[in-house]
Amino acid sequence: MASTEDKAASKENTSSWKDSIYNPRTGELLGRTASSWALILLFYLVFYCFLAGMFALTMWVMLLTLDDYVPRYKDRIPHPGLVIRPNTLDISFNKSDSTKYDQYVQQLGKFLNSYDDTVQEKNENCNPGEYNLQDGEMTKKVCRFKRSTLSRCSGLTDTNFGYHDGKPCILLKMNRIIGLKPSGDPYINCTVKKDNPVQMQYFPSEGRIDKMYFPYYGKKAHELYVQPLVAVKLLLTKEDYNKELSVECRVEGSNLRNNDERDKFLGRVTFRIKVVE
Numbered sequence: 001m002a003s004t005e006d007k008a009a010s011k012e013n014t015s016s017w018k019d020s021i022y023n024p025r026t027g028e029l030l031g032r033t034a035s036s037w038a039l040i041l042l043f044y045l046v047f048y049c050f051l052a053g054m055f056a057l058t059m060w061v062m063l064l065t066l067d068d069y070v071p072r073y074k075d076r077i078p079h080p081g082l083v084i085r086p087n088t089l090d091i092s093f094n095k096s097d098s099t100k101y102d103q104y105v106q107q108l109g110k111f112l113n114s115y116d117d118t119v120q121e122k123n124e125n126c127n128p129g130e131y132n133l134q135d136g137e138m139t140k141k142v143c144r145f146k147r148s149t150l151s152r153c154s155g156l157t158d159t160n161f162g163y164h165d166g167k168p169c170i171l172l173k174m175n176r177i178i179g180l181k182p183s184g185d186p187y188i189n190c191t192v193k194k195d196n197p198v199q200m201q202y203f204p205s206e207g208r209i210d211k212m213y214f215p216y217y218g219k220k221a222h223e224l225y226v227q228p229l230v231a232v233k234l235l236l237t238k239e240d241y242n243k244e245l246s247v248e249c250r251v252e253g254s255n256l257r258n259n260d261e262r263d264k265f266l267g268r269v270t271f272r273i274k275v276v277e
Contacts, residue, residue, distance in 0.1 A: 153231030186254035
């Protein structure tokens, strides 16, 4: 049975523990009075408001140095990549079954909507072979690229883009780079990695990419800009069916790089295609 002294000590310890949280005699909470807590909270409120103001001022000054139309630094990617549509590097389908190639046809049709002739009529009829320089204007004019330029790969005369007869169309475009002005006479050249060459048709003729679509001035200044396209129609034969063919396309005829081993998509693209009969 606990002695009287033990009970008194236990009661004193309990009282001391409660007082450390709130002392009713002095009005202290966690060892501080209300005025002390108010001063601490006021200090941190002023301190963090000062930090927030410094951050906002720094961001405001930094934003003043930026141009809404031209990025401050644009030398990270000096050469464009090459991409294809349909948006896949593995194209495989049965030419006798529309459900197997319908996804590719829909992708191409949707992608070409912005190239419709009625849409492109609103754009400028620029001078072929000349850069479309517009440095003195804030809103840039856009050179028209009509869908009908792609002829047999436009989806206008053949809504299946050749997939139904085993001669599919592939669309190629270069990535946008602000201020890019390729020298020479750039064109797209594709090769199939096999012993016997595969015949191809290019639209526009010879896979040419006209200079009048350069330079690109940025999304805000060149709001309606569309990249020039090159369509490649693979004229596959029976001996090419049921085989996986590797096709490599490169940008040739200019100063644009297409042989960087560290970047397989810089100025070139490789895709695989298999047509099942």
